Amino acid sequence: xxxxxxxxxxxxxxxxxxxxxxxxFLILIESILPVLPLMVFITINFLVFGNLIGFIISxxxxxxxCIMSYFIFKKGFGNKFERLTENKELLKxxxxxxxxxxxxxxxxxxxxxxxxxxxxxxxxxxVKMDFKKYFVSxxxxxxxxxxxxxxxxxxxxxxxxxPIILVKIGVILLxxxxxxxxxxxxxxxx
Numbered sequence: 001x002x003x004x005x006x007x008x009x010x011x012x013x014x015x016x017x018x019x020x021x022x023x024x025f026l027i028l029i030e031s032i033l034p035v036l037p038l039m040v041f042i043t044i045n046f047l048v049f050g051n052l053i054g055f056i057i058s059x060x061x062x063x064x065x066c067i068m069s070y071f072i073f074k075k076g077f078g079n080k081f082e083r084l085t086e087n088k089e090l091l092k093x094x095x096x097x098x099x100x101x102x103x104x105x106x107x108x109x110x111x112x113x114x115x116x117x118x119x120x121x122x123x124x125x126x127v128k129m130d131f132k133k134y135f136v137s138x139x140x141x142x143x144x145x146x147x148x149x150x151x152x153x154x155x156x157x158x159x160x161x162x163p164i165i166l167v168k169i170g171v172i173l174l175x176x177x178x179x180x181x182x183x184x185x186x187x188x189x190x
Contacts, residue, residue: 012048023048024061031065032072034118038062042146043153051150058146063138066121070134073125081126099127103137110141113148 012019023045030036046054085091101109109115124134 009044009047023057027058027061028065031062032069039149039153042149046150046154055146059142062142066138069121070125073122074128078128095127098123099129103133106137107141110137111144113145
């Protein structure tokens with residue numbers, strides 16, 4: 001896996017403008033097809049283009065992909081979803097809740113790294129959420145998400161290159177386990 005990642009990174013670095021386009025395209029496609037690993041593509045962009053340019057490329061193209069997904073579901077399936085939920089009170093209730101979510105909460109939802117972004121995009125499109133609210137939330141929320149995945153990804157690659165980092169993490173986990181086990185026994189908790 002690491003060899004494949006290194007080959008892809010080397011190809012993108014040596015391909016010039018085509019490499020930059022590949023980095024952009026991978027991020028864009030991931031925003032529409034959720035089976036692809038966003039963290040890997042963001043990490044590749046950070047490693048190939050550096051933290052600043054890698055961040056900007058990942059941020060812009062993640063947003064573009066999310067917007068494309070939003071409009072695909074809004075224009076392609078929004079009316080069908082309306083008809084489908086017409087007589088279903090529970091769905092109408094959740095639809096109303098999501099459609100009326102405020103910008104702060106939507107931004108937080110988007111910023112959480114483990115929130116399935118494709119579900120947010122699909123739901124926003126299906127309920128025909130106000131685009132301005134959706135767009136502002138994307139612009140702000142994706143900053144934290146892209147930075148998080150870029151930092152985690154590059155740190156992980158660094159830890160593979162320097163195994164002592166993994167040993168330190170293992171020791172910290174072992175100490176944490178011993179402390180939590182001791183406290184549980186001492187306080188007689190289950």
